[in-house]
Amino acid sequence: MANEITRVVSITVSKGGASISSGNISQTSDMTGTDMGTITQSIGTTNEALGVPVDVTGDVNLVAKNLDANNYVEIFKDSGNSHLLSKLQPGQACSLVGVPAASLYARANTAACQIQFWIGEV
Numbered sequence: 001m002a003n004e005i006t007r008v009v010s011i012t013v014s015k016g017g018a019s020i021s022s023g024n025i026s027q028t029s030d031m032t033g034t035d036m037g038t039i040t041q042s043i044g045t046t047n048e049a050l051g052v053p054v055d056v057t058g059d060v061n062l063v064a065k066n067l068d069a070n071n072y073v074e075i076f077k078d079s080g081n082s083h084l085l086s087k088l089q090p091g092q093a094c095s096l097v098g099v100p101a102a103s104l105y106a107r108a109n110t111a112a113c114q115i116q117f118w119i120g121e122v
Helices: none
Strands: 005-009 012-015 018-021 025-029 036-043 059-066 073-076 084-088 093-100 105-108 113-121
Touching: 005 093, 036 105, 059 084, 084 093
Parallel strands: none
Antiparallel strands: 005 025, 012 018, 036 113, 059 093, 059 113, 073 084, 073 105
């Protein structure tokens, strides 16, 4: 089967009378893997691995959302916090493409934060 993955991204920025918009950029791709999942997880203030389902391996597409109302969460590509992928302010979400499932870590600022993420093999 083809085109099992669909992603839609956009950005609109407006300030001081100037604005830009990418419009919706829709992308489809074939899924070579078979596994996927969605998880909610409490992220503490020390680095911890994301609770990726055991069957989800290799490179993945990930959407993560910070469900906390007060603190930010950082997503890293390593356990040493040296490869920051995203810093999610309260309520913010990100989309990451082709990142290694086994190397996804997170750390909250100030207090533990609840996140939700959706993950699928590429």
